Amino acid sequence: MSYTPLAGLSLRDIEYAVAVDDLRNFSRAAERCGVSQAGLSEQVRKLEALLDTPLFERSRRHVTPTPDGARLIALGRDVLSSARTLLEVARNRSGPLDGPLRVGVIATLGPYYVPGLLPLLRTHYPNLALRLTESMTAPMLTKLRHNELDLAFLALPLASETLHSEAIFEEPFLGVFPAQHPLAQRKNLHLADLNDPDLLLLEDGHCLRDQALSVCGMTSQRDEYGARLATSLEMLRHMIGAGEGYSLIPQLALNNRSEMDDLVQTRPLGPEASRTIGLVWRASDPRGSAFRDFARFLREHTPPGCQPATTTPEPA
Numbered sequence: 001m002s003y004t005p006l007a008g009l010s011l012r013d014i015e016y017a018v019a020v021d022d023l024r025n026f027s028r029a030a031e032r033c034g035v036s037q038a039g040l041s042e043q044v045r046k047l048e049a050l051l052d053t054p055l056f057e058r059s060r061r062h063v064t065p066t067p068d069g070a071r072l073i074a075l076g077r078d079v080l081s082s083a084r085t086l087l088e089v090a091r092n093r094s095g096p097l098d099g100p101l102r103v104g105v106i107a108t109l110g111p112y113y114v115p116g117l118l119p120l121l122r123t124h125y126p127n128l129a130l131r132l133t134e135s136m137t138a139p140m141l142t143k144l145r146h147n148e149l150d151l152a153f154l155a156l157p158l159a160s161e162t163l164h165s166e167a168i169f170e171e172p173f174l175g176v177f178p179a180q181h182p183l184a185q186r187k188n189l190h191l192a193d194l195n196d197p198d199l200l201l202l203e204d205g206h207c208l209r210d211q212a213l214s215v216c217g218m219t220s221q222r223d224e225y226g227a228r229l230a231t232s233l234e235m236l237r238h239m240i241g242a243g244e245g246y247s248l249i250p251q252l253a254l255n256n257r258s259e260m261d262d263l264v265q266t267r268p269l270g271p272e273a274s275r276t277i278g279l280v281w282r283a284s285d286p287r288g289s290a291f292r293d294f295a296r297f298l299r300e301h302t303p304p305g306c307q308p309a310t311t312t313p314e315p316a
Contacts, residue, residue, distance in 0.1 A: 011083055013047040014076040016040050017055055021073045024063045096290035098127035104140040104152035105132065108208045108233055109277060112252035113153070116303055124297065137207045144282060151291065155207045156278040159315035164283040166295035167309030169302045173215060173248040173273040176240050177265050183246060184265040191215060191273060198245040200236055203229045208275075212248045215273050240264050248273065251305040276313050277306075 019029035020040075030040040048055050055069035065073055105114060114132065121128055133140070133149065143149040144163060158165050175194065177184035183193055194216040202209045228244060230236035233253045240246060241263040254266060279295045281288065299308045 008046075008050050011080065013043050014079055016043050017047055017073055018076055018080065020044060020056060020063060021065055021070075026063060095127070096287045097125055097294060100129045100131055102131045102133070102148070102150045104143060104149045105134050106137055106140070106152075106154055106207060107134050108202070108206060108250060109153055109155075109252065110134045112250070112255065113277075113303060117298075120301055141280075144280065147282070150281060150285070150287075151294075152280045153277060154280050155211065156276040157313040157315040158278070158280060162283055163280050164288060164291075165278045165280045165312055166292060167276050167278045167312040168295055168298045169277050169306040169309050170274050171277055171306045172251045172271075173212070173269055173275065174251060174254055175246060175267040175269050175273075176237065176249045176254070177246040177267065178240055178243040179263055179265055180243075181246055181265075184267065189267055189269065191269060194246070194248070194269075200228055200230060200239055200245040200247040202233070202236060203231055208233075208250070211275050215248060215269075237264070250275065252303055255303075255305055276309055278309070278312060 016029065016033055016035075019032050020026060023029045023032065026041055026044075027037050030037040033040060044055065051072060053068045053072060054066050055072060057064050057066055110132075111134075118130075121130070133143070135143075137154055140149060140152045140154065141158075141160070141163070144152055153168075154165070156165055156167055175183070175189065181198070183189065183196075183198075186193070199212070199216060201212060228239070230239055230247075233249060236247050236249065237253075237257075237260065241260045248269070279291065279298065281291050285291070302308045
């Protein structure tokens with residue numbers, strides 16, 4: 001993509017054009033902007049010449065934007081809004097985690113981790129303005145790389161030379177079974193016992209799907225014999241409660257959940273059945289040191305049922 005220089009284009013000239021559009025009068029626009037009418041008119045003409053487009057239709061009785069002018073002035077309003085935001089953020093920031101922070105959270109974590117996280121951040125980071133996004137892993141990695149997100153809570157490990165990750169906590173998986181399922185009645189339950197067609201999974205695209213298959217020693221080709229798939233963890237729990245099969249569900253999704261206690265049984269599966277949740281950001285982000293401190297703070301406030309991460313896992 002070729003580079004177009006911005007020489008000659010000023011925010012002040014855009015501001016003049018927006019004022020004329022607002023007031024539909026050059027004289028009142030000049031008064032609002034604190035300049036002479038002649039000076040404002042000249043700058044608007046220069047802007048039209050630079051854009052190679054007449055912005056206004058002028059007559060003695062009225063001033064109205066041309067069709068192209070209306071579209072360009074709308075873009076100019078966006079430019080002025082972004083410029084004001086830039087100044088406000090720069091002036092108001094007293095630390096690297098003050099102001100807006102765009103944060104992504106995987107869908108199998110967000111509804112269960114974020115509610116407890118928000119009061120904590122409000123207390124310890126009062127000037128932080130979160131902009132939250134919930135999605136699957138692949139779209140969030142793309143947004144991180146394209147600078148559409150600043151941070152993301154993801155399951156690790158993560159193989160990327162352009163992204164940095166810090167482990168925060170280890171979240172156990174629990175086996176969740178229909179109340180009368182044979183595996184729920186076993187005194188000693190082993191992970192190898194879960195390698196069975198009754199294992200329910202999330203749809204493709206959820207990292208938890210592959211994690212569950214890996215824990216159970218199965219491959220992602222399990223669909224060959226008709227795996228039943230859920231669109232979310234909540235639907236997965238409902239399918240288990242309906243007796244369709246069993247699954248592995250992260251601890252946080254089960255905390256303080258008793259509404260189906262008569263329909264399901266929950267069993268621990270051992271330390272090897274877990275996932276590492278970490279914080280991920282672009283390796284080139286100059287706030288890397290602050291993000292590491294943030295990850296350290298989150299490790300010190302691990303959610304109930306989980307353990308602080310001691311190391312960040314390396315990709316296989």
